[in-house]
Ligand code: ATP
């Protein structure tokens with residue numbers, strides 16, 4: 441699975457419909473402080489099913505909706521779409537019948553979020569599983585938030601080891617070993 445496009449509408453500072461093409465190779469996002477670089481990465485986490493408001497740097501989830509500025513009124517909904525190239529057919533079985541997957545998450549003020557994959561409504565859990573299997577996902581160590589690098593450098597050895605184990609993909613093995621030892 442390859443992420444090929446991120447589409448934002450009304451998400452945080454992205455009030456107008458914005459398409460971000462994700463080309464093969466390294467993509468850099470540059471711009472002055474406050475221009476929306478972190479918001480972009482948060483949109484990626486959010487469409488993958490992130491439900492922690494802390495990870496979104498908000499007090500409640502409705503605050504990811506464009507809040508208005510100057511002459512622009514606030515919106516009542518926000519939507520993020522993520523296009524995935526699935527030509528290698530590595531998506532979980534439930535979604536593995538299409539070359540292209542478009543995952544969308546939409547939030548309506550005071551009504552919460554709905555998720556769709558290629559237009560069909562699915563549960564948040566289905567979307568989380570879709571990305572968990574690809575070892576990406578909202579909580580994946582592949583997504584490093586601002587300040588995290590400093591946190592890792594300053595962490596106690598135990599905490600730092602946890603981060604490295606997550607990144608190496610062995611933390612799941614520990615959980616399974618623990619389960620086996622209990623039997
Ligand atoms: P830095 O270089 O300082 O890390 P950045 O490019 O990462 O900056 P972001 O943190 O992504 O910047 O963007 C912050 C901007 O997003 C602020 O101007 C803030 O007002 C705006 N913003 C956040 N949430 C909303 C919202 N719900 N509605 C409108 N604007 C918002």
Ligand code: MG
Nearest residue numbers: 477478479586
């Ligand atoms: Mg930032």
